[in-house]
Amino acid sequence: MKISLNDLIRPIHAEFNTFQHEFEDMLKSHVFLINQVMKYVVAQKGKKLRPMLLLLAAKLRGECTPDTYRAACLVETLHTATLVHDDVVDEAETRRGLPSINSIWRNKVSVLIGDYLFSKALINMVHLGKPQLLKLLSETSDRLVTGEIDQIDRARSDTMTEEAYFRMIDDKTASLLAAGCQMGIMTTSSEEADWQALGQYGHNFGIAFQLKDDLFDFEGREASVGKPIGLDLKHNMVTLPLIHTFSKIDLREQKRIKRALSKGKDKANQKMVLELVKRTGGLDHAKQRLQEFSDRAIQSLDRFPDSSAKHSLTQFVEFNIQREK
Amino acid sequence: MKISLNDLIRPIHAEFNTFQHEFEDMLKSHVFLINQVMKYVVAQKGKKLRPMLLLLAAKLRGECTPDTYRAACLVETLHTATLVHDDVVDEAETRRGLPSINSIWRNKVSVLIGDYLFSKALINMVHLGKPQLLKLLSETSDRLVTGEIDQIDRARSDTMTEEAYFRMIDDKTASLLAAGCQMGIMTTSSEEADWQALGQYGHNFGIAFQLKDDLFDFEGREASVGKPIGLDLKHNMVTLPLIHTFSKIDLREQKRIKRALSKGKDKANQKMVLELVKRTGGLDHAKQRLQEFSDRAIQSLDRFPDSSAKHSLTQFVEFNIQREK
Secondary structure (H helix, E strand, O other): OOOOHHHHOHHHHHHHHHHHHHHHHHOOOOOHHHHHHHHHHHHHOOOOHHHHHHHHHHHOOOOOOHHHHHHHHHHHHHHHHHHHHHHHHHHHHHOOOOOOHHHHHHHHHHHHHHHHHHHHHHHHHHHHOOHHHHHHHHHHHHHHHHHHHHHHHHHHHOOOOHHHHHHHHHHHHHHHHHHHHHHHHHOOOOOHHHHHHHHHHHHHHHHHHHHHHHHHHHHOOOHHHOOOOOOOOHHHOOOHHHHHHHHHOOHHHHHHHHHHHOOOOOHHHHHHHHHHHHHOOHHHHHHHHHHHHHHHHHHOOOOOOOOHHHHHHHHHHHHHHHOOO | OOOOHHHHOHHHHHHHHHHHHHHHHHOOOOOHHHHHHHHHHHHHOOOOHHHHHHHHHHHOOOOOOHHHHHHHHHHHHHHHHHHHHHHHHHHHHHOOOOOOHHHHHHHHHHHHHHHHHHHHHHHHHHHHOOHHHHHHHHHHHHHHHHHHHHHHHHHHHOOOOHHHHHHHHHHHHHHHHHHHHHHHHHOOOOOHHHHHHHHHHHHHHHHHHHHHHHHHHHHOOOHHHOOOOOOOOHHHOOOHHHHHHHHHOOHHHHHHHHHHHHOOOOHHHHHHHHHHHHHOOHHHHHHHHHHHHHHHHHHOOOOOOOOHHHHHHHHHHHHHHHOOO
16 A cells, blocks of 8 residues: 555644744744745755654654754754755756856855754754764764765775665765654653664664665656656766676676766666666665665564554655655 | 064964874874865865964963863864865856866865864864853854855845944854854863953954955955955955945945946956045054954953963964964
């Protein structure tokens, strides 16, 4: 049965609304330009997956507190900051060769708006005032950035391995999801075993989430997203299916594939690579790992009694496997 | 007599070396690309004014502690992060219209390296573990960014006033100098009055420092810096001398000046504006304010007994007034 996001957030319906308002309030500023850009940021409306999971995690052991909302805002702010900084580059690329003064201004503003979001996240961390949280978050923020730079570095130097891939997606995706879930439960439970369990849930869910995202590059997303099915190896970011395939073929064939992919979005080349990845079990391998991490995410909730929040967290894992965008 | 930076840092000669080593160590990473860029950042070698003042502030009440060095690294890291992010834009501009893929990569890397530095600063903050420091620094980091965005916003919307100018330079320059000096003394003194005095010193010195920098746009720097004397109104950032002049002339003349300046680095136009700013007392006004803030910076050290560190902090104020780059 197809799981809908609306069903999943039913146990935190009111809490999620409260969060949305606090998030919007938090981003307000006395500077006109900041408010202008923030309206745009709010209007873009991401899925807000991280605060959803954080609120559900908190509900496993009680009712959300002011600290829960603060933590939810923090985690979404940090995530948005990384997205805004990613945009700086993407914009520059789509305008390749023809940047206007306007687009330069926008770059400067994007960089600063990302920094503004980081500093708002920092202020919220300090307000939360819990040393364990601060340690967790400062390390997470370090991992987010290091993971991104590591990915660029490996793409350039052509040194991606399965081990490096998993460390990288842990850093750039799973670490913040783990920290978010952990922060959620920390606001309603003082048991360290609870914190660890949610850290594990977030970590495993996060890895599964990124694996699913990376599979889209090979299997496409549903038409509604507007992205054609096919191989989209952005900036030569080599992900698990291809890493697996490379381990199954000899050096000469590896070189042939890399040459083919370096030619950009050539349909025939893409089809050839896709067939090879399928034939050598690259897709199956990635799907198997996706299932493993999903199972582990669900297992890490074992210690909690049944509740609608627990049910939703379990279903979220299935939702990720099913999702088509 | 001309004051040299070497004389000023004599009381913290050994401490400054220790700081330099810790700073370089702190920036190391297991990611190759990060180390590569960091070597470049370290090689660029700024004046390191902020850690110098912080170390001198600490020495007012005792010997530097491991926390003093951590704070010095933190403040320089935060400052470097803002410089790296500023570079993202400056690079884009000097290459106006002709960005290579290379320069795009560098943009992406610059943004992420700035974020990396921010996250290193955050980790150091958390290690310092003092709630007052965390609060101070999170607010400072917010002010740094808000100040930058406010400046862009006002340049665009043409709404700069003397009051707004002073708030802006307080945010973008003085706040971090104030926080740095305050952090320094907090590592060797537990007296709140000491903290406040150093906050005042850093604030007043910071304003004076920015006023001096802004005066260079009208009076030029020494030949060795390679910047020609003349008006350089970067991105229409209107600073105090011109703000004062605008308050002395009528609307029609204001419009004429704005038109002249919008024509870029036209020599004749620049000369005309410079003459007008001189004639209407814009330069004298800015120099007078520079002297006022300098005097206040020195006064805020009154409560401390004479020492070589106090002497240096006092001389630093004079050094700023004298400096030609």
